[in-house]
Amino acid sequence: WTKKKNKKKMQIEEEKSEESYDELRLARLKKAEVMRKEGEEPYAYVYTSSHKALEVQKIWNGLANGQEDEEAVVSVCGRIIAKRVFGKKLAFFGLKDSSGDIQLYLEKGPLEADLYKNALEFIDTGDIIGANGSIKRTNKGELSIKVKNWQMLTKTIAPPPDKRKGLTDITKRYRHREVDLISNPHVRQVLEKRARMTSAVRTFLDDKGFLEMETPTLHAQAGGAEAKPFLTKHNALDIDLTLRIATELHLKRLVVGGFDKVYELGRVFRNEGISTRHNPEFTSVELYQAYADYNDMMHLTEDLICFLAKKLNHHDNIIPYGNLNISLAKPWRRVTMTELVLEKIPQLESSLLETPDLSAAKTMCAEILSPKLHDDLSAIKSLGELLNFCFEQLCEQDLQNPTFVIDYPIEVSPLAKPHRSKPGFVERFELFATGRELANAFSELTDPVDQRQRFLLQAEKKAAGDEEACGVDEDYLFALENGLPPTAGLGIGIDRLAMLLTNSPSIRDVIAFPLLKP
Numbered sequence: 001w002t003k004k005k006n007k008k009k010m011q012i013e014e015e016k017s018e019e020s021y022d023e024l025r026l027a028r029l030k031k032a033e034v035m036r037k038e039g040e041e042p043y044a045y046v047y048t049s050s051h052k053a054l055e056v057q058k059i060w061n062g063l064a065n066g067q068e069d070e071e072a073v074v075s076v077c078g079r080i081i082a083k084r085v086f087g088k089k090l091a092f093f094g095l096k097d098s099s100g101d102i103q104l105y106l107e108k109g110p111l112e113a114d115l116y117k118n119a120l121e122f123i124d125t126g127d128i129i130g131a132n133g134s135i136k137r138t139n140k141g142e143l144s145i146k147v148k149n150w151q152m153l154t155k156t157i158a159p160p161p162d163k164r165k166g167l168t169d170i171t172k173r174y175r176h177r178e179v180d181l182i183s184n185p186h187v188r189q190v191l192e193k194r195a196r197m198t199s200a201v202r203t204f205l206d207d208k209g210f211l212e213m214e215t216p217t218l219h220a221q222a223g224g225a226e227a228k229p230f231l232t233k234h235n236a237l238d239i240d241l242t243l244r245i246a247t248e249l250h251l252k253r254l255v256v257g258g259f260d261k262v263y264e265l266g267r268v269f270r271n272e273g274i275s276t277r278h279n280p281e282f283t284s285v286e287l288y289q290a291y292a293d294y295n296d297m298m299h300l301t302e303d304l305i306c307f308l309a310k311k312l313n314h315h316d317n318i319i320p321y322g323n324l325n326i327s328l329a330k331p332w333r334r335v336t337m338t339e340l341v342l343e344k345i346p347q348l349e350s351s352l353l354e355t356p357d358l359s360a361a362k363t364m365c366a367e368i369l370s371p372k373l374h375d376d377l378s379a380i381k382s383l384g385e386l387l388n389f390c391f392e393q394l395c396e397q398d399l400q401n402p403t404f405v406i407d408y409p410i411e412v413s414p415l416a417k418p419h420r421s422k423p424g425f426v427e428r429f430e431l432f433a434t435g436r437e438l439a440n441a442f443s444e445l446t447d448p449v450d451q452r453q454r455f456l457l458q459a460e461k462k463a464a465g466d467e468e469a470c471g472v473d474e475d476y477l478f479a480l481e482n483g484l485p486p487t488a489g490l491g492i493g494i495d496r497l498a499m500l501l502t503n504s505p506s507i508r509d510v511i512a513f514p515l516l517k518p
Helices: 002-037 053-059 113-122 170-175 177-183 185-207 248-256 294-311 337-344 346-354 358-368 371-378 383-394 448-463 474-481 494-502
Strands: 068-086 090-096 101-107 128-137 143-154 231-234 239-243 261-269 281-290 318-321 324-327 333-336 403-409 425-433 436-443 487-493
Touching: 002 113, 053 068, 053 101, 053 143, 068 101, 068 143, 090 113, 101 113, 101 128, 113 143, 170 177, 177 185, 185 261, 185 281, 185 294, 185 494, 248 261, 248 281, 248 474, 248 487, 281 294, 281 494, 294 403, 294 425, 294 436, 294 487, 294 494, 318 494, 333 337, 337 346, 337 383, 337 403, 346 358, 346 383, 358 371, 358 383, 371 383, 383 403, 436 494, 448 474, 487 494
Parallel strands: 101 143, 333 403
Antiparallel strands: 068 090, 068 128, 090 101, 128 143, 231 239, 261 281, 281 487, 318 324, 403 425, 425 436, 436 487
16 A cells, blocks of 8 residues: 555656646746747857856956956856845856856846846746856855846756756666756766867877778678677668678778778777667777787787876876776786686686597586576587686676786687687787776788688678678688788777776766667
8 A cells, every 4th residue: 555655646746747847848938938029039149258167267266255356347158057036136146158157146236127137037047148247256255247238048948957856867867968968067077088088099099100090881791890780771772781890801901001000989880788888889999000919909008098097187097986996007917818717717727728628618617607607608619619708707807907818719709810829819818997898909810811711610600690790701801812911900999998987887878878769
């Protein structure tokens, strides 16, 4: 009975809230209509301000309580975030612009009677206005613009979220990010940091001599990663296409053509699940350097991420993330995938390395892994795949500080060069921090015959129903036959890196408009 009563109460409150919202919206529409009838345009075309709020705060920081700089002529514009009215002669409005907040001091007398009356009647919280006047610090110490004139720039129709509660519904926050930005200053700070971070990525790579290139988003053959692509169709050409799952193959074709250092920072699309770590469309930076190997990429990765951290004011090489303090002090740990798995399953060493035995290795793994994973375990067809599976299930989540996991099995690395001293492995690393992958790199496979064989194995997996396997890309193979110099490549997930550097728990927090169900 209590649950039914509470549910009914919540329903009544929601109905009241919806009714109140509709009433407020209609009232705002009415105000816009009245303004037009009185010859005032509620949606201005342009407004020129002299200062930002933060500039005003800095310039007149020394103004004493109760004093006024009557000679000052300041104009600002922004959104009204608070409105306090004291009778018929005095009101204080809070105005926010892109730099910060400033108080508007409206007093009948200095402000003409009609302007004061109209301000109280027509201005609501959420409206965007312009105002000019002198500078005054109130007796209580609040620096203010003593308004002599104001203009409505945009009359908002939708009432803003409750000032105290803000916008708390997580789905509404992501769906209506513009309202989230208005209500939650922290969200703006995160997205601003992300923007500064991506700009700094370009600065770092440009200064290292890399050229930013643009490659196609529509591909005839998905490649460059193991991922299920989005399918589309080009009507004019009457061909089926996919959205790119990586920028890798076209960038390496540019290296074949003579560009020694190239990169692309852009969106890629993978038709996979959604979680706090995954979004179907995400931003990556991929770069390729001729005459380098995966060791060079490790050094570059360390330098790049430390550079970005400093740009975002992490000057002590310590990044706070949740309850952790992540150390970026170089050099970062380097450890093989095999070593990490054997730390978890020491008894696997004999059947994995000494006398390879897939059946015996699976039996040992089954004793350690959750029964929920046994079906996936039984489908594994090679020791390399088994090693990678155990690493993903048992080791990834423990890698909190930046760690280069190196030397992957050849079976899960179709585009990497064979390891020069470890048969069955390739020269590849993935960077992990906070228990998640941030980057992937390898010494690139340059042998066209070997690459064709790897593509054929991928094509067999695809024919057997593996939706993430790639096919045979004849255009890329033709490029390799024209000669790809020794090359190293690196891919970094910008969204996940932004999560780390902004202390954000979900990938949706660092994407302005994450994908949601309609």
